[in-house]
Amino acid sequence: MIMIETDKRKCLRCSACVGVCPHTALTLKEHGIECDKEKCVSCGLCKDFCPMGAISVVKE
Amino acid sequence: MIDKEYDVIIVGAGPSGSGAAVAIAKTGAKVLVLEKRQEIGTPKRCGEGLGLSTMKRMGIEKDDSWVRRKIIGFTAYAPDGKFVRHDYKNGPEGYIIERKVFDKHLAEKAVETGARVISRAEVTRLLKENGKVCGVEVEINNKKEEIKGKIVIAADGIESKIAREAGINTTLKLSDVIAGAQFEMANIDIDSDRIEMYFGNEMAPGGYVWIFPKGEHTANVGVGVRKPYAKNSAIEYLKDFIEKRPGLRKGSILEVNCGGVPVGGLMKDMVTDNFMVVGDAAHHVNPIHGGGIGEAWVGGVVAGEVAAEAIKANNTSKKFLKKYNKLWWEKRGKKMKKLIKFREVMESFSDEEFNWMVDYLKGEDLVEFTRSSGFIKLVKILSKKPSLMKHIRKLM
Known part of the structure; x- marks a missing residue:
């Protein structure tokens, strides 16, 4: 399965990715960004947008 | 610690949430502001510039506690x-400020006016009755509580999850x-x-x-x-x-x-039954320079005034709250729509065109560019060079 992964060392929890996700799959949590596997379609928009380059699309 | 029922619940204690809170509390209505983060105004997502004209529009006086530098x-x-x-x-036309002090200052204004503000209170979902918003579920001290509100205002910033839960599409392209x-x-x-x-x-x-x-x-x-x-x-x-x-x-x-x-994606419709969206969540930002404090506050106040009226009239239906759409578009929306076009032209400039522009620009022109009056000025400058006509066509 293809999934979105956030590098917690790079993520500043600005939550902008949550705002651009067309599938409301992302949620800002205390420890970072959480991705709902049911909703995520791996479109990669969050990865393209992330100001810190903290998001990658990975194969699980 | 907090009551079970409020007239209005505002999600987010940034400038738009505090602006709305002030406008509502002023009328004596019962307002609760819930801030997810442990400290209002931090971490900042902002360059911290604030113009005097914006302060005037917001109706706030300079305070040494949050001014860091005068800008000449x-x-x-x-x-x-x-x-x-x-x-x-x-003389100076603006300041660089300290957001974490400034945002608290605005929240204090809301409190002084009569609102209740609670930080580290994360709204986990909207409560609904017959499909209509009727309050929020909030997590405070690791404990979930349900709080009823006649109106919920989403001032939850760019992530804007609350609005989408209410059925308003705020997703940014x-x-x-x-x-x-x-x-x-x-x-x-x-x-x-x-x-x-x-x-x-x-x-x-x-x-x-x-x-x-x-x-x-x-x-x-x-x-x-x-x-x-x-x-x-x-x-x-x-x-x-x-x-x-x-x-x-x-x-x-x-x-x-x-x-x-x-810096785009303005919404025609920012309300539904018992529900309104303000600030970054409603994309209220100056599209040219990206400043959002003033737009957030002013939009919050417009929404707050309509919410207060709705509470008084005991009518919080979508039909009533639509007055916010109308007033905001008259006051800010039309200008911002023009500025978005302007931005789209500016960002399509090649480096050569930027270089050329600088020769023809005066400082005053750039000031005008951040206002809708700059439109005519830009067309005049662009028309000096035939190869820039393509940009003028986009502006029209």
Whole structure:
């Protein structure tokens, strides 16, 4: 399965990715960004947008 | 600790949430503001510039607790290093502020007016009755509580999850949002009295680099870029910019910030039954410079005034709340729509065109560009060069 992964060392929890996700799959949590596997379609928009380059699309 | 029922519940204690809270509490209605983070105003996602005209529009006086630096002018650099400098004729026209102090100051204003503000209170979902919003579920001290509200106002910033839960589509297209990264730096060589902006497609594709001084040798140094122009993440452009400048490269980094700035995607409809959206969540940001404090506050106040009326009239239906759509579009929306067109033209400039523009620009013109009156001025300048006619057509 293809999934979105956030590098917690790079993520500043600005939550902008949550705002651009067309599938409301992302949620800002205390420890970072959480991705709902049911909703995520791996479109990669969050990865393209992330100001810190903290998001990658990975194969699980 | 908090009551079970309020007239209005506001989600988010930034400038838009506090603006709405002040407008509602003023009328004697019972208001609760819930802030997810542990401290209002932090971490900042902002360059911290605040113009005097914005302060006037917000109806706030300068307070030494949050002013860091007076700004007497600005310098805008073209890609080839040529620049336009402008010093304001009637003294300083703005300040660089300390957001974490400023936002608390605004929240205090809301409290003084009669609102209740609670931080580290995360709204986990909306409560609904017959499909209509009737309150929120909030987590405070690791405990979930249900609180009823006749109206819920979403002031939850760029992530804007609450509005989407209410059925209003606030999702931002990548073309409508700037990705920003910023360092608050110390021990750097800067012009500490003016703000500086650098334009160019290699430096900051689709956006610009800013240096906003907070002290003699301290400043917010940041960059905003936009897809599809930008090929890398914002932080890479910021590091590049700093690396090429010895006066910055030697500096210390006091804080790292990043975030998204909505510079488009205005919404015709910002309400539904018992529910309204304000601030970044409603994309209320100046599309030219990306400043959002003033727009957020003013939009919050407009929404708050309508909410207060609705409470008084005991009618919080979508039909009633639509008055906010109408008033906001009259007051701000029309101007912002023009500015968005303007931005779309500016960001399509090639580096050569930026360089050429600087020769024909006066500082005053750039001031006008951030207002809707700059439209005519830009057309006049563009019409001096036939190859720029294509941009004029886009403006029309």
